[in-house]
Amino acid sequence: MTRLLALAIVSLLGVKSPDAVLVVTSRGETAVPVARDEGHPALPVPLLSRLLPITEERFGAWAEVAFAGEPFRFLLGAPAFVQRGKVLPISGGAYVLRDTLFVPLQWLAEYVPRLFREGYRYDPVTARFEEARFAGVASPPPAAPVPQPPVSVAAPSALARRNGFRIAHRVVVDAGHGGSDPGNPGRYLPRGVQEKHVNLAVAKDVQAELTRRGVDVVMTRTTDVLIGLRRRAPMCRDECDLFVSIHVNSLKPRRGYENINGVETYFLGEALTAEARRVAQMENDALRYEGANYDDLRDDVSFIFKDLETNELLRESALLAQLVQARTAATHPGLDRGVAQAPYTVLTTATRPAILVETGFATNRRDGQFLASRDGQRKVAKAIADGIVEYLKRYERKVLVGASP
Numbered sequence: 001m002t003r004l005l006a007l008a009i010v011s012l013l014g015v016k017s018p019d020a021v022l023v024v025t026s027r028g029e030t031a032v033p034v035a036r037d038e039g040h041p042a043l044p045v046p047l048l049s050r051l052l053p054i055t056e057e058r059f060g061a062w063a064e065v066a067f068a069g070e071p072f073r074f075l076l077g078a079p080a081f082v083q084r085g086k087v088l089p090i091s092g093g094a095y096v097l098r099d100t101l102f103v104p105l106q107w108l109a110e111y112v113p114r115l116f117r118e119g120y121r122y123d124p125v126t127a128r129f130e131e132a133r134f135a136g137v138a139s140p141p142p143a144a145p146v147p148q149p150p151v152s153v154a155a156p157s158a159l160a161r162r163n164g165f166r167i168a169h170r171v172v173v174d175a176g177h178g179g180s181d182p183g184n185p186g187r188y189l190p191r192g193v194q195e196k197h198v199n200l201a202v203a204k205d206v207q208a209e210l211t212r213r214g215v216d217v218v219m220t221r222t223t224d225v226l227i228g229l230r231r232r233a234p235m236c237r238d239e240c241d242l243f244v245s246i247h248v249n250s251l252k253p254r255r256g257y258e259n260i261n262g263v264e265t266y267f268l269g270e271a272l273t274a275e276a277r278r279v280a281q282m283e284n285d286a287l288r289y290e291g292a293n294y295d296d297l298r299d300d301v302s303f304i305f306k307d308l309e310t311n312e313l314l315r316e317s318a319l320l321a322q323l324v325q326a327r328t329a330a331t332h333p334g335l336d337r338g339v340a341q342a343p344y345t346v347l348t349t350a351t352r353p354a355i356l357v358e359t360g361f362a363t364n365r366r367d368g369q370f371l372a373s374r375d376g377q378r379k380v381a382k383a384i385a386d387g388i389v390e391y392l393k394r395y396e397r398k399v400l401v402g403a404s405p
Contacts, residue, residue, distance in 0.1 A: 017041040018127035021105065023051045025131040035102055038077075040092025042102035056101050059398075061312055063094055063101055067112055068119075074103065075312070081107065154239065160214025166400060169392050170216040172236035174245040174346065175203035176356075179226030181286050184250035187258075188368025195248040195362060196224065198371050202359060203246045205381030206388075213389060229286060233350035241392060242320060243354040244384065245346050247283060248371060250363045261364040262335030263380075265325040266356045267317035268348065269341025279358060280342035316353035319394070324355060324387030331383045334360055334367050353391075357384060 020031040021043060030051050034041045045056045045065060053068045063074045073082040074094035080087050081094070088111065094103045108129060109122045122129045154168035176199040177183035183195025200221070207217040218240070220232045236243040249264070251257040266276070321339045329336035337358075347354045359380050360367035370376035 017105070020127065021108070022126070022128045023048070024128060025051060027051075034105060035097075037097050037102070038092060038095050041105035042092065042095070043105055043108060045101040045103055048103075048108070058096075058101065060315065063096075065094070065101075065103055068116065070115065072107065072111075083111070157214050163213040163389075164393065165214055166396050168216065168239070170218065170236075170240045171210060171388060171392075172218045172220065172233075172240055172243045173203045173206050173210075174220040174232045174243065175200040176245055176247040176283070176346075177226075177286060178221050178224055181226055183286075184248060184282070184362055186248070186250070186362040186368065188365045189362050189372050193372055195250075198248050198359075198362075198377070199246045200224070201374075201377045202371075202381050202384075205378050206244070206246070206384050209382050209385035210388065213385070215389070215392070229284070229345040230349050232346050233348075233352075233354055236350065236352045236354070240352055241395065242316075242352050242388070243347075243350050244324070244388065245344075245354070245356040246384075247356060247358050249279065249358040249361045250282070251361065257363055258365065261333075261361050261367045262337040263325070263328050263332045263360055264337035264358050265321040265328070265339050266342045266344060266347075266358070267314065267321045267339070268344060268350065268354065269314065273340065276340045276342040280344055283356070284343075284345045286345075313350065313353060316395075317350075317355055320353045320387070320391045321355045323390045323394075324357060324384055327387040327390070328357065328359070328380060328383040331379045332360065333370050334364065 017036075018034055018041075020033050023030050023032055030047075032043055032047050032051070034043060036042070045054065048054050049056065055066045057064045057066075061076050063076060065072050065074065071083070075081075076093065076095055078093045079091065080089050082088075090104050090111075091106050092104050094101065094107075096102070109124065113120050113122050113129075119132050120129065121132065156165045156168045160168065175196070177194075177196040178200070179196075181196065183199065186194050186198075189195075189198065200223075203219065204222070207219060210217050218235055220235055221227050232245065233243050251260055264279075266279070318339070325336070325339050342356075344356050347356060360371050362368050362371070371380070
């Protein structure tokens with residue numbers, strides 16, 4: 001949302017911008033100064049929390065402010081917030097200044113009284129936020145948790161505990177291509193073996209490795225069938241932690257192309273190199289096999305929600321990609337081609353950290369032989385699983401800070 005649109009919202013809503021808000025409760029009256037450091041009126045949460053039933057929690061680029069136990073989630077700097085799974089536009093975002101969290105005045109003046117209408121009201125003329133004198137704080141009815149980013153609290157299985165996990169985890173593993181879409185031609189794969197076959201074999205080995213360690217795995221496909229690119233990542237929802245798509249790279253004939261080898265891992269983003277653009281175009285060409293016209297089916301709310309989540313998802317996806325790449329490159333006979341970003345269609349619908357692993361080049365003799373062998377497939381799969389497990393354990397350390405072991 002642009003600054004002009006944000007200003008238009010302020011104008012349309014007629015939000016008053018005072019120098020201070022008078023908070024009136026049974027404990028007295030306190031003037032809370034209004035800040036405008038980011039160009040819109042905002043209030044310091046630490047001061048509000050002394051006067052009202054407000055708590056705050058920060059994690060990465062997000063801040064969660066709970067009013068009487070009802071959570072509101074702000075992506076810092078974004079002109080919207082998430083409440084009960086809905087993205088609500090606002091004139092300006094929450095932000096942090098000198099380690100103090102500020103929330104938009106509009107949130108306290110409009111949204112909180114709307115939800116807690118029996119307990120609080122705001123007078124825009126006098127800039128007075130008042131606790132109802134003879135009515136208790138109205139507690140809102142229970143609501144489903146905000147869906148992203150999730151913090152799984154389900155107890156792990158005995159097998160998962162033995163492998164060092166403290167909470168349950170679910171991963172979606174995607175075997176690229178399939179059915180009428182064979183993937184790349186596989187110059188150095190054995191006769192009759194195509195990329196789709198290698199992808200499925202490696203994906204099943206990743207599934208076996210993760211299952212052995214107590215991680216729940218959902219496969220996008222377990223047989224030679226075609227699954228639409230935009231329908232794969234959405235299989236990772238609810239309690240799912242991450243999405244991993246398995247592929248084999250290749251090159252069109254050109255001078256020296258058979259010498260290019262190695263493994264590389266991608267996460268969603270703008271392709272910054274010619275190589276990233278080439279690989280993304282090659283994988284996205286699979287859309288021609290789907291025989292469907294995919295218009296953008298996202299409604300405005302889901303589009304905004306995905307836009308707000310992008311920064312956090314990209315950070316987590318980048319970390320996942322780095323960990324998987326490091327493990328896979330250590331066991332691969334080819335080069336470590338590193339981590340890059342590219343606009344893969346299969347990743348655009350992800351609402352969890354998501355990566356795509358190009359496990360080697362079918363146009364390179366050594367890579368092709370390695371990926372066609374059961375030993376090579378198992379080595380790559382174990383390395384990918386090792387990277388996933390390392391990511392999940394780091395995730396646990398982040399979300400379970402202070403939790404009992």
